[in-house]
Amino acid sequence: MKVAFFDTKTYDKTFFETQNEDYHYKFAFFETRLTDHSVVLAKNFDVVCVFVRDEINAYVVKKLLEYNVKMIALRCAGYNNIDFTHINNDLKVVNVPAYSPYAVAEFTVSMMLTLNRKIHKAYNRTRDMNFSLHGLLGFDMHNKTIGIIGTGKIAKVLIKILKGYGCHIVAYDIHEDKSFAKEMDYTYTSLDHLFATSDIISLHCPLTKETEYIINQDSILKMKDHVMIINTGRGKLINTLDLIEGLKNNKVGAAGLDVYEEESEYFYEDYSERVIQDDVLTRLIGFPNVLITSHQAFFTNEALINITQTTLTSIYELQHNKPLTNQVIFDF
Known part of the structure; x- marks a missing residue:
């Protein structure tokens, strides 16, 4: 099996080559993203392995079919960057549905604590020998109400962690897991009630037509101050x-x-010596109470091992005509 990797970084190559010792597939690693212009690189490959920034639009799908590519293997969970309109049974799509819910949940809590206790500010101050506590006042997480939108695997781990802090949890999901809610002693509620009562709101729902811009001017007006x-x-x-x-x-x-x-233009790249042309992103970074990270919540050793193993297992299943455990079926 010949596999073309797009939008690859050094860690992708390291992890996949290490795990490939058990499979002996032929890999080609391309730094460029999969787009209209780079799709020609997929010629003579059985599988293309892509990430969140790759653009698998209708034209790219058409060319992959022409090149007899048999599978698009997403090394991530989301697949909103794929146009499924022209995908047929000759081109399979697989993903990694749960590479590490612990990685993302733990990172989410770290963002809450960093913003609350101003740890990022304190770090920068002390490096300048400024040991003042002015402006670093936070609050106890204990007894605070945390609103969780979307209660999948990541959110469930997050809820367990937050319960350890003594937080009250309110949640919203179109598919309510009432058994888990009873076990962890939290309640499902309406979005409006969640907005109105939560001290912290954390987003863990998939991106769909219904959830796009779920946080907007109207919903923000319904929220607690601060x-x-x-x-x-x-x-x-x-x-x-x-x-x-x-x-x-x-x-x-x-x-x-x-x-x-x-984010696709900037995240995962080094712009430290270049001018960012995105005025909105620059404005966000300028706020002292905004913490921006480069889509790194998933980025743990355990997660990368799971991503690699799951992806290679999907390729193995394709090679041996086995049912694809993680096939994405898109219903129109």
Whole structure:
């Protein structure tokens, strides 16, 4: 089996080559993203392995079919960057549905604590020999109400962690897990009630037509003053311009963003010596109460091992005509 990797970094190559010792597949690693212009690189490959920034639009799908590529293997959970309109049974799509819920849940809590206790500010101050506590006042997590939107695997781990802090949990999900809610002693509620009662709101729902911009001007107005918003899900769950307005008028007290709706141009790249042309992103970074990270919540050793093993297992299943355990079936 010949596999073309797109948008690859050094850690992708390291982990996949190590795990490939058990499979002996032929790998080619391309730094470029899979797009209209780079799809020609997929010629003569059985599988293309892609990530969140690759653009698998209708044209790319058409060319992959022409090149007799048999599978698109996403080394991530989300697949909103794939146009399924022209995908047929000749081209399979697989993903990694749960590479490490612990990685993302733990990172989410770290964002909450960092923003609350101003740890990032304290770190920068002490490096300048400034040991003042002015402006570093936080609050106890104990007894605070945390609103969780989406209660899948990641959110369930997060809820367990937050329960350890003594937090009260309210949740919203179109598919309520009432058994788990009873076990962990939290309640499902409406979005409006969640917005109105939560001290911190954390987003863990998939990006769909229904959830796109679930955080917007109207929903922010329903929230508590000085609410903290955390997004380790998908960038377009938040209308960024509306969030900025909320930050400017102090309705939103803090925001932790591991994702950004226009992240594909910048995230995972080094722009330290270049000028960022995205004025919205630059504005966000300028807020002292905003913490932005580069879509790294998943980035643990355990997660990368699981991503690698799951992806290679999918390729093995394809090679041996076995049912694809993690096949993505898109229903129109």
